[in-house]
Amino acid sequence: MSLILALVLTFVLAAMAPRLHGLLREASGWVLALWPLAWTIYLGGLTGRITQGDPLYIRYPWMPQLGVSLSFYVDGLGLLFGLLISGIGALVLIYSGGYLKKHRHLGRFYLFILSFMGSMLGLVLTGNLIALFVFWELTSLSSYFLIGFEHEREEARQAALQALLVTGIGGLALLAGLLLLGEAGGTLELTVLLERGEALRASPYYLPALILILVGAFTKSAQVPFHFWLPNAMEAPTPVSAYLHSATMVKAGVYLLARLSPALGGTAAWQIGVTGGGLATMVLGAIMALGPSDLKRILAYSTVSTLGALTFLLGLGTPLAVKAAMTLLLAHALYKGALFLVAGAVDHETGTRDVWKLGGLGPSMPITATAAGMAALSMAGLPPSLGFISKELLYEAQLHALHLPALLAGAGVLASALLVAVAGVVGLRPFFGHPVHRTGHLHDPPPSLWLGPLLLGGAGIALAIAPDMAASPLTTAAVSAVLGKPTVVELRLWHGLNPSLALSALTVLAGAGLYAAQPFLLDIAARARLKEWAARWGPQRGYERMLQGLNALATTQTRLLQSGFLRFYLMIIILTTIALVGSTIAIREPLSRWMGRIVDARPYELMIVVLMGLATLMAVLTSSRLAAVAALGIVGYGVALLYMLFGAPDLAMTQFAVETLTVILLVLVVYRLPRFTRLSGRPARLRDAALALAAGGMMTALMLMVLSAPLKSRLAPFFAANSLTLAKGRNVVNVILVDFRALDTLGEITVLAVAAIGVYALLKLRME
Amino acid sequence: MDMVLAIVVGGLYAAGLYMMMRRSIVKLIIGLGLLSHASNLLIFTLGRLMRGRPPLIAPGAEALAEPYADPLPQALILTAIVIGFGVQAFAVVLIKRVYQIVGTDDLDQMKSTDEL
The missing domain is CATH 1.20.5 (Single alpha-helices involved in coiled-coils or other helix-helix interfaces)
Known part of the structure; x- marks a missing residue:
């Protein structure tokens, strides 16, 4: 109960955030951060029971008829993500308060980022596929608002739209995939599905479901070839980049893969799709990270690379690989969040994010430099950092892979070496060397701007030095959840002398070389x-x-x-109707059923019918306006006679009166209108005639179809029995009009009155 | 007889739609008239035909005696006839007005709303 309440309260807080900001002004970021902090403490409190293999499961019926329930399932994986989201969320809120202090829409920013936090928490904590999809789309939406936060700028709007479209298309694919998954597994509840892995993998829906879900996960987690939206999303304010586009939202795809791997993983398709996509993304992302000069874009490409590594590891799916993935996930969220926040702080103080225009900031910004240094250590995978442990595990997983271990390890070393160079570019270059940037007096930003990076960067070191405090239990719980069986993970900085360590040493050397050679490499790239x-x-x-x-x-x-032409609109309507209704009749209804009944027409009835037919022909064919009006009148009188013959005297009388009035009206007006002129050519007339005849034929067929079935009216006996007793009238039709359906008649009178006013106004209207 | 009327209704629909697809605005009005006749007759026929038994309660009787023509379609058609007349009258006057202002009865010349 507390969980769903907390989630609802997050959205309530989001809605109230602009008002709160109005009241608290400067302190708003610090105060709002208390809520994610409370989340962190709450989730942290669950750690004990979850590591002991007792996940939290709550279920409320939502749409029971459809098997959709609002259920929450907190196991090790959800817990790890939940802690990252809430913990980093708190720091990001504090940071935003300082970073956007002078922004006039800061209150609105809190609204967006808190709703994102709620959606993201919902996404990783829910236990139902439909709820998961809803939260998934909510994160895409809030991401759209956050990227486009500075909506005055064209680039921000375009980047926001691009992110929304790419992740939105992925979301649609995901929905289809999840529904197929639900169909194959017979339930939409995650907990049940995870136990039906065998059946799911054997289902004919498996492959389409897997492909669709992968499209969803790959678009969200910026895998090649959908990665391009992420660097563009750097148009967002820096706290957003740190929070959504490195630490949390882009990991939603990774979360989904990890979550579903017990159910879907292990097959050849999974191996090829996930491992291959991840591997390509890991290498390409790292290569592209060397190109840009904007700090944030560099970080974005390196994030793409790490997301690729995570996907790749989940694709491998061995216990070693999952262990490496969960550790890397934690390490990356900490160091990348810190580096983004540092980039924001540097931008805030110097006014630029161009790495070639920054240098020597260390002495004037010591705290920021420390934070950057610690985070860069972790990113480069150097001891004593969590990044080091995760990289060792990555190598170990690659070396122990079933297929092509040498190739995988080679790719891993290449990507990691590139990331070492990138870590140097973002973590060292701005702070060491010659001071390039010399405008005014530089100093560290206010505490709100350095607290986040310092804590995140420090955590990456502290968790590695004392892994048993938090890192080991958390990864143990997460790895157990992903593998679907209890697994103990003990993270250690020192693994002894082994091939992984050798690869690490090689990586650092290669990375240093790449760092030094970067200008040269860029030159080659520019020439090529x-x-x-x-x-x-x-x-x-x-x-x-x-x-x-x-x-x-x-x-x-x-x-x-x-087209703007009335007749073409009519044609489209007629054609569509014929196509839909006509084809259904033609396919479903045997013609013989309508025929073969005796036509019991009397001669005088047939005479009326023939007269009507001739009049209709005349109305269509004549070139005289008066003749057409007269022919229309004949048709009307014919209809009235039919009413008369078939027991409807009221109708007949009304029809006679109305028809007479119509003819008079038409004659009066038509007299003032031009003669009939043949405006359309012969082909057009023939085409229209064919279409009209087809439509008429369809109406006839439709009627014959209806008439071939008996009609049992339930209303007629009611009116027959009650007309006199209840409404005191012997003419049943009249009674229906003025009594049983009196409101209808009132409406009809109103329509007539309005029409009359309209006619009067049109006649009296004088054009100036 | 209902089969004959089904064909009549089909013919009326065809004629009405053909007239509505003409470019002359007066033909449009005639087509509209034919179409409303067709629709009324359609409802009437589908309510099933009954010769010479109008839904009138005989003097002295308490209720309508079987067999009788279904009164409900009749009530609906009665409304439709009157409304149809209203529409027709309004359309006719509108067309006259449009002709006065635009100076043409060719619907193709009436594509633009703002150029009077």
Whole structure:
């Protein structure tokens, strides 16, 4: 109960945040951070029972008819994510209060980021596929608002839209995949599904479900070739980049893969798709991270690389790999969050994020530099940091992989070495060397801006030095949850002399070399016109082409359907109706059923019918306006006669009166209108005639179909019995109109009155 | 007879729709009239035909005696006839007005709303 209440309260707090900010002003970030802090403490309190293999499971019926329930399932995996989301969330809120202090929409920012936090917590804590999807989409939506927070800027709006479209398309695929999964597993409850892995993998729905879910996970977690939205999302304010686009939201795809791996993992398709996609992303992301000069874009590409490594490890799925994945997840969230916040602080103080324009900030910004140094240590995978442990585990997992261990380890070393160089670029270069940037007096930012990076960076070191305090139990719980069986993880900085350590040493050397050679490498890339090549052939271009295509399709379709000519609109309506109704009749209804009944027409009835037919023909064919009006009148009188013959004298009388009035009206007005002119050519007339005849034929068929079934009215006997007794009238039709359905008649009178006013106004209207 | 009327209704629909697809605005009005006849007759026929037994309670009787024509479709059609007349009258006057202002009866010339 407390869990769902806490979640609801998070959204309530989000809604109230702008008002609270108005009251608290400067202190708002610190005060709002108390709520995620409370979440951290609450979730931390659950650690004990969860590590002992007793996950929390709460279930409320939501839409029981559809098997959808609002259930929450907190196991080791959810706990690890929940702690990261709430813990980093608290620090990010404090940071935002300082970073956006002068922004006039800071209150709105709190609203967005708190709703994101609620959605993200819901996503990792829910135990139902539908609820998971809803929270998943909510994170995409709040990400859209946060990236586009500075909506005055064109780039921010475009980046926000791009992120929304890419993750939104992935979300649709995910929904389809989850529904297929639910269909294959017979339930939408995660806990049950996870136990039905065998059946799921044998189901014919397995492969389509897996592909769709992978599209969802890959778009969200920025895997190649959907990675391009993440660097563009750096248009968001820095706290958002730190929180959503490195520590939490982009890991939602990884979370999903980890969550579903007991149910879906282990097959060849999973191995190829997840491992292959992850491996490509890991290497390509690391390579691309060397290119940009903007601190945040560098960090974004390195995040892409790490997300690839996480995906890759989950694809391998061995206990070693999962262990490495969970450790890397924790380490990355800590150091990347810190580095983003540092980048923001540097930007805040110096006014630039260009690595080539920064240098020697260390002496004037010692606290920021310390935080950056600790985080960079972890990113480079140097001891004594959590990043070191996770990298050792990564190598171990790669060396013990079933297939192609040498290739995997090689790719791992390449990516890690590149990340060492990147860590140098973002963590060392701005703070050491010659002071490049010399405008005014530089100093450390206020505490709100250095607290977050310092704590996150410090945690990456502290957790590694004393792993049994928190890191080991948390990863134990998470690894057990992902593997689906209790597994003990003991993280150690020192593993002894082994191949992993040798690879680590090699990595550091190679990384240092790459760091030194970066200007040279960039020069080569510039000569090879890599950027131009990527702009022409990259997925970003594909995205643009797709958008253009969509717009072109919309334009063409609108031109086609919305031509502005009444007759074309009519044609489209008629054609659609014929296509839908006509085809159904043609397929479903045997013609013989309607025929073969005796036509019991009397001669005088047939005479009326023939007269009506002739009049109709005349109305259509004549070129005289008066003749057409007269023909219409004949048809009307014919209809009235039919009413008369078939027991409807009231109708007949009304029809006679109305028909007479209509003819008079038409004659009066038509007299003032031009003669009939043949405006359309012969082909057009023939085409319209064919279409009209088809529509008429369809109506006839439809009627014959209805008439072939007996009609048992339940209303007629009621009116027959009660007309006199209840409403004191002998003419049943009249009684229905003025008594049983009197409100209808009132409405009808109103319509007539309005029409009359309209007619009067049109006649009296004088145009100036 | 209902089968004959089904064909009549189909013919009326065809004629009405054909007229509505003409470019002349007067033909549009005629087509509209044909279409409303067709629709009324459709409801009437589908309510099943009953010769010469109007739903009138005989003097002295307490309730309607079987067989009788279904009164409900009749009530609906009665409403439809009157409404149809209202629409027709309004449309006719509107067209006259439009012709006065635009100076044409060609619907293709009436594509733009703002250029009077």
